[in-house]
Amino acid sequence: xxxxxxxxxxxxxxxxxxxxxxxxxxxxxxxxxxxxxxxxxxxxxxxxxxxxxxxxxxxxxxxxxxxxxxxxxxxxxxxxxxxxxxxxxxxxxxxxxxxxxxxxxxxxxxxxxxxxxxxxxxxxxxxxxxxxxxxxxxxxxxxxxxxxxxxxxxxxxxxxxxxxxxxxxxxxxxxxxxxxxxxxxxxxxxxxxxxxxxxxxxxxxxxxxxxxxxxxxxxxxxxxxxxxxxxxxxxxxxxxxxxx
Amino acid sequence: xxxxxxxxxxxxxxxxxxxxxxxxxxxxxxxxxxxxxxxxxxxxxxxxxxxxxxxxxxxxxxxxxxxxxxxxxxxxxxxxxxxxxxxxxxxxxxxxxxxxxxxxxxxxxxxxxxxxxxxxxxxxxxxxxxxxxxxxxxxxxxxxxxxxxxxxxxxxxxxxxxxxxxxxxxxxxxxxxxxxxxxxxxxxxxxxxxxxxxxxxxxxxxxxxxxxxxxxxxxxxxxxxxxxxxxxxxxxxxxxxxxx
DNA sequence: TCGGCGCATTAACCTAGGTTAACGCCTCTC
DNA sequence: GAGAGGCGTTAACCTAGGTTAATGCGCCGA
Numbered sequence: 001x002x003x004x005x006x007x008x009x010x011x012x013x014x015x016x017x018x019x020x021x022x023x024x025x026x027x028x029x030x031x032x033x034x035x036x037x038x039x040x041x042x043x044x045x046x047x048x049x050x051x052x053x054x055x056x057x058x059x060x061x062x063x064x065x066x067x068x069x070x071x072x073x074x075x076x077x078x079x080x081x082x083x084x085x086x087x088x089x090x091x092x093x094x095x096x097x098x099x100x101x102x103x104x105x106x107x108x109x110x111x112x113x114x115x116x117x118x119x120x121x122x123x124x125x126x127x128x129x130x131x132x133x134x135x136x137x138x139x140x141x142x143x144x145x146x147x148x149x150x151x152x153x154x155x156x157x158x159x160x161x162x163x164x165x166x167x168x169x170x171x172x173x174x175x176x177x178x179x180x181x182x183x184x185x186x187x188x189x190x191x192x193x194x195x196x197x198x199x200x201x202x203x204x205x206x207x208x209x210x211x212x213x214x215x216x217x218x219x220x221x222x223x224x225x226x227x228x229x230x231x232x233x234x235x236x237x238x239x240x241x242x243x244x
Numbered sequence: 245x246x247x248x249x250x251x252x253x254x255x256x257x258x259x260x261x262x263x264x265x266x267x268x269x270x271x272x273x274x275x276x277x278x279x280x281x282x283x284x285x286x287x288x289x290x291x292x293x294x295x296x297x298x299x300x301x302x303x304x305x306x307x308x309x310x311x312x313x314x315x316x317x318x319x320x321x322x323x324x325x326x327x328x329x330x331x332x333x334x335x336x337x338x339x340x341x342x343x344x345x346x347x348x349x350x351x352x353x354x355x356x357x358x359x360x361x362x363x364x365x366x367x368x369x370x371x372x373x374x375x376x377x378x379x380x381x382x383x384x385x386x387x388x389x390x391x392x393x394x395x396x397x398x399x400x401x402x403x404x405x406x407x408x409x410x411x412x413x414x415x416x417x418x419x420x421x422x423x424x425x426x427x428x429x430x431x432x433x434x435x436x437x438x439x440x441x442x443x444x445x446x447x448x449x450x451x452x453x454x455x456x457x458x459x460x461x462x463x464x465x466x467x468x469x470x471x472x473x474x475x476x477x478x479x480x481x482x483x484x485x486x487x488x
Numbered sequence: 489t490c491g492g493c494g495c496a497t498t499a500a501c502c503t504a505g506g507t508t509a510a511c512g513c514c515t516c517t518c
Numbered sequence: 519g520a521g522a523g524g525c526g527t528t529a530a531c532c533t534a535g536g537t538t539a540a541t542g543c544g545c546c547g548a
Contacts, residue, residue, distance in 0.1 A: 081401070099386035101387065105393070134378055137382055139343060142385055145392060149392060155396055204536080204537085207496070208497095436526065437526080448506080448507080451527055
């Protein structure tokens with residue numbers, strides 16, 4: 001609802017990627033600036049929808065800061081899972097745009113987020129003039145496909161315990177810090193409810209697992225803060241790395 | 245092991261796609277012919293590997309006829325699932341090629357198959373000269389990604405029963421025929437063991453499910469032949485279509 | 489200030505599917 | 519013709535996780 005300019009924020013989401021190594025970095029500074037010019041950045045409040053499942057794809061959403069989750073629900077609306085998280089720097093809506101499909105999941109703001117929107121027509125135009133960008137997208141789509149296979153495999157193969165360890169390792173890379181005594185402290189940016197949905201289980205089962213993990217001394221859970229004694233031990237004992 | 249020419253088969257896998265609507269159809273007849281010229285077609289026997297998990301990707305494999313399955317196993321080698329099937333007309337190895345990764349799954353010949361191999365360098369060369377082909381691949385990769393999400397969702401959400409119904413509907417489209425009395429007859433091209441692996445459960449559980457389905461009168465199972473009384477009823481009752 | 493709502497937790501209970509083991513059957517090989 | 523090995527099935531048993539229900543807590547809005 002709130003435009004970024006109102007907050008004195010400069011809309012330079014894409015130009016800033018010039019220095020980094022995202023897919024967009026293959027574009028020239030000028031091309032990126034041109035995207036920024038037409039991008040519309042807004043601040044979205046927690047709990048609101050960025051887009052809904054089944055809705056036609058109108059463009060892409062660059063998450064500048066905050067946190068957004070992509071949900072999927074069955075036709076009856078029940079059994080919602082959290083398919084993926086979009087952290088700052090991530091882009092939403094690119095898949096349906098490239099596939100020329102509707103959104104297969106709905107995006108919900110999990111933490112107040114600044115999100116920049118760029119319409120389909122702009123992106124298509126950019127792509128038409130930049131085979132290099134298309135090439136990069138193809139490569140990362142192919143990799144994402146491999147990751148999705150891996151996720152499927154994991155869901156069939158691994159226990160909730162193991163999958164939780166996997167999720168924690170994502171947050172470790174992302175928002176983990178080391179305490180004075182050398183142990184790892186995680187301030188989870190998600191409710192346990194959402195973490196359950198991310199793993200695809202009920203909150204009650206999640207609760208059960210974290211209590212057991214706590215009892216066994218692997219980690220201490222207090223609210224959304226997790227104190228991990230020995231992270232490598234946890235991941236190693238509970239489920240070996242599936243970094244392939 | 246056996247070259248196609250030895251059998252008097254003409255190597256025209258790719259040229260033939262000119263008339264059809266696959267991704268390759270965007271190429272000119274000449275370009276397709278040029279691929280055929282360097283393609284190596286061989287007949288692979290049941291049980292042999294086309295490529296193995298973790299192996300670097302040397303090129304793509306066009307399945308001309310027969311049936312190939314892509315397996316995934318965990319580091320210890322156990323708990324093998326069947327991730328996808330390659331029917332005649334399908335191509336294997338394109339994902340790792342585009343992602344510039346190694347094979348994340350191993351391909352095993354399930355029915356004696358004629359498979360045409362084209363090396364990485366040829367494909368890369370073709371792609372470099374055809375943005376149109378790259379565009380088509382990007383689109384289908386994006387769609388495949390959506391399908392993989394769906395598969396994940398289904399594995400988390402749906403029962404074995406439902407997932408079996410889903411698999412049967414694949415074979416219905418593929419190798420189903422209608423009996424004189426109007427009922428549907430499927431001659432499954434896979435062992436039940438492999439169908440279990442496709443769904444991600446043990447053969448024993450599979451057995452349990454088909455017996456129940458038989459008892460309840462939905463279908464009759466005899467060896468690898470399935471007689472389905474009322475297919476739409478089965479799919480409708482057991483799990484609504486997830487055609488989104 | 490109070491009521492209500494959504495998160496989190498616990499406990500009791502239930503069930504789908506994994507595990508183990510045994511058996512029949514087929515095919516291939518020696 | 520005998521053995522071996524793979525498939526398919528059944529049965530008995532076990533466990534992870536879903537289901538239901540109850541309780542406490544914190545937050546928000548009236």
